Amino acid sequence: MTMFSNNGEISNHQMVRLLILDVFTGAALFLPSVLGKLAGGGGLLALFLGILLTLADGAFIAWSQSRQGVGGQIWRCLCGIRCVAVLLFLMGLFIAVLEENFLYMMPKWLITAGMVLVLIYIGTKGIEVRSRMSEILFYIVLIPILLIGFFSIPEGNFTELSNFSQISVNGVLEGSLVTWVVLAPAEWLIYIFPKEKTKGFFKIFAWSVGIGGGLTAVIYGLCTAVLSVSGMVGERWPTVILMQIVRIPGGFMSRQDGLMLSFWIFAMFISLSGALNHGIRLLKKEGAKANLWEIGAAAIGGGILSSIFGMDGKFLEIYFWGMILSGIARMCLLPLVKGFKGKKKAVSCLVILLMVGLVGCENYTELENRAFAMALGVDEGEVGDYMFTYTFHDLSTLTGNGGGVKYPAASLEGDSLAECKEKYDSMSNKTLDYGQLKVLVLGKNIVENKDVLNKLLEEIKGNPEFARTVLVCESITSAAEILGLDEEVEGSIGIYLDEQFRNNGNNLGVETIILNDLLLEPAGEGGKNTIPKLCVYDKKPRILQGFEGF
Structure with missing residues (x-):
C-alpha cells in the first residue's frame, strides 16, 4: 500500500486541511504587514470583517451551486485569470520574504530559479497529492507556530489590542477588502468539490476560512501585542520579526525564524502548485488537464514576472483592484461552477528533497568564506560618525571543522555599518556577516548622542542579518575596551557576554535588553528601557549593577 494513492479524489477533511494551508500561508505573512498601515488600531477589526466577507462570498457560491445554474466558458476564463493573478502574488511574496529575511546573501535569480524548478515538479501532480502533502504539513506547520504564539505571551502587552486611538474607518474598510482578496485561495474549493455533490460545500468552506483566518488573526494579535501597532507599521514583515524575538525556553535556538520560514516554504509550494494547476485548467476546455509543457511555461513566465515586480507597490495596487473587480464579476456570472476530477501520478520523496534543498540553498560550504561577527562594539569615531569594533569566533564552533584558529578583533571607522562592511570586505579574504551576532x-x-544612536538603529533595523534577539549593553567607557577582552575569555567575548547576562543578570537585578526592545522604544524615552552597563575588572567584563567589587 503506497502512501499516496492515485484515484484523484480527496475526502472532506482533506479538503479542509488543504484549504486551511492555502488560506493561512499567504495571509499570515502579508496581512500583518499591511493592515496596521491601512487601519491603524483597527487592523484586527478589518481582518475579522474580511473573514466575514469571505464567508458571505462562500455562502453565495454554495447557494448558486444549489440552484444548478451554469457558469459557462467566460466564467471559467475569469476564474482562471484570478488563479494566475494569485500565482504571481504568491510568487512575489515567496521571493520577497526569502530574499529579505532568510536567503539575503543569495542572488534573486537563484531563489527564483529554485522556486520554479520545484514548482514545475509539484505542478505535475494532482489534487490528491496536494491534499496528502497538506495532511503531513498541517501539524508540522501549525504546531510550531502555535508554540511560538504561546512563548510570545510573556513578551506582549495585550492592552494594545484594545487601543483604538489610531483607528481609521476608511482604512478598516480598505483592510477588509484586502483581507478578502488575500483569502481568495478559499474559493479554490469550487474547483475541487465533487460536482455530483450538492451539500456540504459551505461547511467545508466555512471551516477552512474560519480556522485559516482565525490562525491569521492570532498571528496578527501577537504581532500587535509584542510589537505594538506603530512598531508593526515600521516593519516590512512583522510576522518574521515576531518569530525572531520570541525567546524559546532553554535558549537552545536563537534564530527560530529560519526554522519557521522553512516550514512556511513547504506550505507555500502547496499553495503555488494549486494556483498554477487551477489557473491552467480553467483556461482550457472543461475536463482538459495541464501538461508538463504548459506547467513549465507558466511557472517560468510567472517566475520572471514575479522576480521583476515582486511586492512592488504599483503591482500590488493593480493586483488588489483587479481581484476586487473580478471577484464582483465572478459572483455575477455564477451560480454554478463545475468541479474537476482526474487522476494524477503519485508523488515521490523527491518533493521533500527538492524543498529541503531550496531551504538549504544558503549553502553551508560558503561558511568558510565568511567572517561571523560574534560581538559588535560601537564608539564615536574621529574621522567618521562611528568606530566599529568586531570580534569573531573560530569557524570550528560553527562547522565542526578547522583548527580552532581565533580571528583577531578589528576596528574600522566610517559613517555607517554598510561603509565599514565594504572596508572590511575589501581588506579581507572573507565576507563580514552579522548572522551569528550575540551582543551589541x-x-x-x-548612548549620550541620541542622533547618532538613532541613525545607527535605523540602519540596523533595515539589515536582515541582525536578529532582534541580539543582546544590547553599554560600556561605561568605550565599547572597544570591552571587546578588547576577547583574548581574555574562553571562546568569544560575544558568547561570554550573552551567557553572562542571560545566566546571571536576573540574580544581579539587571534586566536584559535585546535589540528589539531598543528599536521599539529607544533608551531614555519614558524611562522604560535602561541599557545595562558593563565595566572592566581584573581583565574580565563585569555587569556594573550589583557588582560590589568595582
Missing part, C-alpha cells in the same frame, strides 16, 4: 556593545559617547 555601545560606548558611553554613542
Whole structure:
C-alpha cells in the first residue's frame, strides 16, 4: 500500500486541511504587514470583517451551486485569470520574504530559479497529492507556530489590542477588502468539490476560512501585542520579526525564524502548485488537464514576472483592484461552477528533497568564506560618525571543522555599518556577516548622542542579518575596551557576554535588553528601557549593577 494513492479524489477533511494551508500561508505573512498601515488600531477589526466577507462570498457560491445554474466558458476564463493573478502574488511574496529575511546573501535569480524548478515538479501532480502533502504539513506547520504564539505571551502587552486611538474607518474598510482578496485561495474549493455533490460545500468552506483566518488573526494579535501597532507599521514583515524575538525556553535556538520560514516554504509550494494547476485548467476546455509543457511555461513566465515586480507597490495596487473587480464579476456570472476530477501520478520523496534543498540553498560550504561577527562594539569615531569594533569566533564552533584558529578583533571607522562592511570586505579574504551576532556593545559617547544612536538603529533595523534577539549593553567607557577582552575569555567575548547576562543578570537585578526592545522604544524615552552597563575588572567584563567589587 503506497502512501499516496492515485484515484484523484480527496475526502472532506482533506479538503479542509488543504484549504486551511492555502488560506493561512499567504495571509499570515502579508496581512500583518499591511493592515496596521491601512487601519491603524483597527487592523484586527478589518481582518475579522474580511473573514466575514469571505464567508458571505462562500455562502453565495454554495447557494448558486444549489440552484444548478451554469457558469459557462467566460466564467471559467475569469476564474482562471484570478488563479494566475494569485500565482504571481504568491510568487512575489515567496521571493520577497526569502530574499529579505532568510536567503539575503543569495542572488534573486537563484531563489527564483529554485522556486520554479520545484514548482514545475509539484505542478505535475494532482489534487490528491496536494491534499496528502497538506495532511503531513498541517501539524508540522501549525504546531510550531502555535508554540511560538504561546512563548510570545510573556513578551506582549495585550492592552494594545484594545487601543483604538489610531483607528481609521476608511482604512478598516480598505483592510477588509484586502483581507478578502488575500483569502481568495478559499474559493479554490469550487474547483475541487465533487460536482455530483450538492451539500456540504459551505461547511467545508466555512471551516477552512474560519480556522485559516482565525490562525491569521492570532498571528496578527501577537504581532500587535509584542510589537505594538506603530512598531508593526515600521516593519516590512512583522510576522518574521515576531518569530525572531520570541525567546524559546532553554535558549537552545536563537534564530527560530529560519526554522519557521522553512516550514512556511513547504506550505507555500502547496499553495503555488494549486494556483498554477487551477489557473491552467480553467483556461482550457472543461475536463482538459495541464501538461508538463504548459506547467513549465507558466511557472517560468510567472517566475520572471514575479522576480521583476515582486511586492512592488504599483503591482500590488493593480493586483488588489483587479481581484476586487473580478471577484464582483465572478459572483455575477455564477451560480454554478463545475468541479474537476482526474487522476494524477503519485508523488515521490523527491518533493521533500527538492524543498529541503531550496531551504538549504544558503549553502553551508560558503561558511568558510565568511567572517561571523560574534560581538559588535560601537564608539564615536574621529574621522567618521562611528568606530566599529568586531570580534569573531573560530569557524570550528560553527562547522565542526578547522583548527580552532581565533580571528583577531578589528576596528574600522566610517559613517555607517554598510561603509565599514565594504572596508572590511575589501581588506579581507572573507565576507563580514552579522548572522551569528550575540551582543551589541555601545560606548558611553554613542548612548549620550541620541542622533547618532538613532541613525545607527535605523540602519540596523533595515539589515536582515541582525536578529532582534541580539543582546544590547553599554560600556561605561568605550565599547572597544570591552571587546578588547576577547583574548581574555574562553571562546568569544560575544558568547561570554550573552551567557553572562542571560545566566546571571536576573540574580544581579539587571534586566536584559535585546535589540528589539531598543528599536521599539529607544533608551531614555519614558524611562522604560535602561541599557545595562558593563565595566572592566581584573581583565574580565563585569555587569556594573550589583557588582560590589568595582
